[in-house]
Amino acid sequence: MGNLSQKTPSEIRNLIREGKLVQPTAGMANGYAQANLAILKKEHAFDFLLFCQRNPKSCPLLDVTEVGSPFPKFASSSGDIRTDIPKYRIYRDGELTEEVTDITEYWEDDMVGFLIGCSFTFEHALLNNDISVRHIEEECNVPMYKTNIPCVEGGIFRGNMVASMRPIPHKDVVRAAQVTSRFPSVHGGPIHIGDPHVIGIQDINTPHFGDSVTIKEGETPVFWACGVTPQAVAMETKPSIMITHAPGHMFITDIRDEKLGVL
Amino acid sequence: MGNLSQKTPSEIRNLIREGKLVQPTAGMANGYAQANLAILKKEHAFDFLLFCQRNPKSCPLLDVTEVGSPFPKFASSSGDIRTDIPKYRIYRDGELTEEVTDITEYWEDDMVGFLIGCSFTFEHALLNNDISVRHIEEECNVPMYKTNIPCVEGGIFRGNMVASMRPIPHKDVVRAAQVTSRFPSVHGGPIHIGDPHVIGIQDINTPHFGDSVTIKEGETPVFWACGVTPQAVAMETKPSIMITHAPGHMFITDIRDEKLGVL
Known part of the structure; x- marks a missing residue:
C-alpha cells in the first residue's frame, strides 16, 4: 500500500x-489532523x-x-x-x-x-520543536489518568477530566507549554505541570488507560486534557x-x- | 453613582x-468582558x-x-x-x-x-498597545457592514457575516492583527485588511449598522467579525x-x- x-x-x-486498512492510524497522512x-x-x-x-x-x-x-x-x-x-x-x-x-x-x-x-496534532508541534514524545519513542499508547478536576457540567453530562501525560526534560517544559498553547482546538496548553498528586493521581506508573512510560531523571510529568474525557463522561x-x-x-x-x- | x-x-x-442605570455599558466595570x-x-x-x-x-x-x-x-x-x-x-x-x-x-x-x-475586550487590547480606536475617539458606535462572506450553515441558521471596521495607521496594522488574535473568544484576529470591495462592501462611508467614522490618510480599514452576525442570522x-x-x-x-x- x-x-x-x-x-x-x-x-x-x-x-x-x-476494508483494506484495519489498524491504528498514528503516523498516517502526515500533517493532517x-x-x-x-x-x-x-x-x-x-x-x-x-x-x-x-x-x-x-x-x-x-x-x-x-x-x-x-x-x-x-x-x-x-x-x-x-x-x-x-x-x-x-x-x-x-x-x-x-x-x-x-x-x-x-x-x-x-x-x-x-x-x-x-493530541497527535500537538505532538507534531512538540516533535517539530525537538521535544521528543516518550510513548512514541517507546512505541506504546500514551498514559492517561482520571484526575480530580471536575469538568463543567452540561445538561445531563458531568464527570472528571481525563489527562494524558508526557515526561518532558526540565529545560523544555516552558517551550512545551508555549507550542501546545498555539493549538486550542487540539487540547491546547497543559492543564498541570509537575506533582501528579495535585490533580488526584496516586500512582503515575499505573495509568487508568493506555500504557505506562518511563519518566527519566531530569524530566517533569506534564499533563494535557485528553479526548477520552467526553467519551468517559458520556458513557x-x-x-x-x-x-x-x-x-x-x-x-x-x-x-x-x-x-x-x-x- | x-x-x-x-x-x-x-x-x-x-x-x-x-432600574437605576439605563444606558449603554461601554466603559463600565473596566477590565471585565x-x-x-x-x-x-x-x-x-x-x-x-x-x-x-x-x-x-x-x-x-x-x-x-x-x-x-x-x-x-x-x-x-x-x-x-x-x-x-x-x-x-x-x-x-x-x-x-x-x-x-x-x-x-x-x-x-x-x-x-x-x-x-x-469587541470591547479586544479594543482594550488595542488601546493598551497605543493603537487608538476611531469610534471611541469620535464618541459614536462602531461602523458595521454586511459582507459577502457566508457563515457556515448550522441547522436552520444561515447567512452572511457582519463585520465591524476600525481604521488603523499603516504602521500598526500588523500589531493590531497580532494583539487581537490573542483573543479568539472575543472575535479574534481580523477577517480582512484593506479594500472593502473584496468582502462585498460597496461604500465604506455608509455602514449598514452603527455610525460612519473618519478614515484618515495613511490608514487602512481593518475588519473584524462582529457579534451582530448571530442576531442578524437568527432573526x-x-x-x-x-x-x-x-x-x-x-x-x-x-x-x-x-x-x-x-x-
Whole structure:
C-alpha cells in the first residue's frame, strides 16, 4: 500500500472504507489532523454539544454533523463517519457490546456525530520543536489518568477530566507549554505541570488507560486534557446507544495540523 | 453613582437590576468582558449552538445557560439575564415589537440564553498597545457592514457575516492583527485588511449598522467579525420569539478581559 504517512487523507479514508486498512492510524497522512469520534442520538445532542462548549480543553470540537447526516463536511470533503474509521466500538446502556469495522447498519436517522480534536496534532508541534514524545519513542499508547478536576457540567453530562501525560526534560517544559498553547482546538496548553498528586493521581506508573512510560531523571510529568474525557463522561450517563472509534483508530480529517494554530 | 468604570461587575449589574442605570455599558466595570445576548427557545437551541460552534469568529460563546435557566453561571457568579441588561429588544417572527428594561415576564421555561463575546475586550487590547480606536475617539458606535462572506450553515441558521471596521495607521496594522488574535473568544484576529470591495462592501462611508467614522490618510480599514452576525442570522429565520440586548447595552460578566487571552 506504499508509505501511509505520505498518502492524502482521502486516500487513507478510501483504503479504510474498502476494508483494506484495519489498524491504528498514528503516523498516517502526515500533517493532517486526526479526530476522536462520538456518536449520540439527537435527544442527547444539545446537552453533549453544551458540555463540549463548556469544556473546550477536554472536548475541542473539530466538526459536528447535522442531525441524521454521517458526513462531517467541515472536517473533510468526502468523509463518512460510518465507514472511514478502521475500528468502532458500540456501547449500549454504557456497556461495550460490539467492536466492528463499519457502522452503516447501526446508523439511525436521529444520530449526530462529534469529531473531537486529538493530541497527535500537538505532538507534531512538540516533535517539530525537538521535544521528543516518550510513548512514541517507546512505541506504546500514551498514559492517561482520571484526575480530580471536575469538568463543567452540561445538561445531563458531568464527570472528571481525563489527562494524558508526557515526561518532558526540565529545560523544555516552558517551550512545551508555549507550542501546545498555539493549538486550542487540539487540547491546547497543559492543564498541570509537575506533582501528579495535585490533580488526584496516586500512582503515575499505573495509568487508568493506555500504557505506562518511563519518566527519566531530569524530566517533569506534564499533563494535557485528553479526548477520552467526553467519551468517559458520556458513557457514565449510560445512553441507550453510543458509538465511538476504538482507541488509536481515528478519523483522518482534511484539516492541516498547522491551520489549527491560533497564531 | 460614582465612577462606573471602577465599579465591579456585580455592583453594576445590581444598579441595572434595580432600574437605576439605563444606558449603554461601554466603559463600565473596566477590565471585565461584556457580552451580547441572544435568547431562543429550546426548539432552536441545538441548531443555534451548532451555528455558533461552526462560526467561532462571529459567534464566540462566553456562556450558554441550561434550558429554562436565566443564570449564566460560568460568566458570572450572581447574574440574571432577565434583569441585568439595561435595555432589551423583543423580536416576534423576526420583527422588533418591544424595547423593555426587564424581561422577567417574557421568560419561558424552555428558553436558552447565549452570551456572545463582544469587541470591547479586544479594543482594550488595542488601546493598551497605543493603537487608538476611531469610534471611541469620535464618541459614536462602531461602523458595521454586511459582507459577502457566508457563515457556515448550522441547522436552520444561515447567512452572511457582519463585520465591524476600525481604521488603523499603516504602521500598526500588523500589531493590531497580532494583539487581537490573542483573543479568539472575543472575535479574534481580523477577517480582512484593506479594500472593502473584496468582502462585498460597496461604500465604506455608509455602514449598514452603527455610525460612519473618519478614515484618515495613511490608514487602512481593518475588519473584524462582529457579534451582530448571530442576531442578524437568527432573526432571518423569524423565530416566534427571540430576545436580545439593545445595541450597546451589554451584559457585564465577571470574566477578566485578560483571562480570555489564549497566550
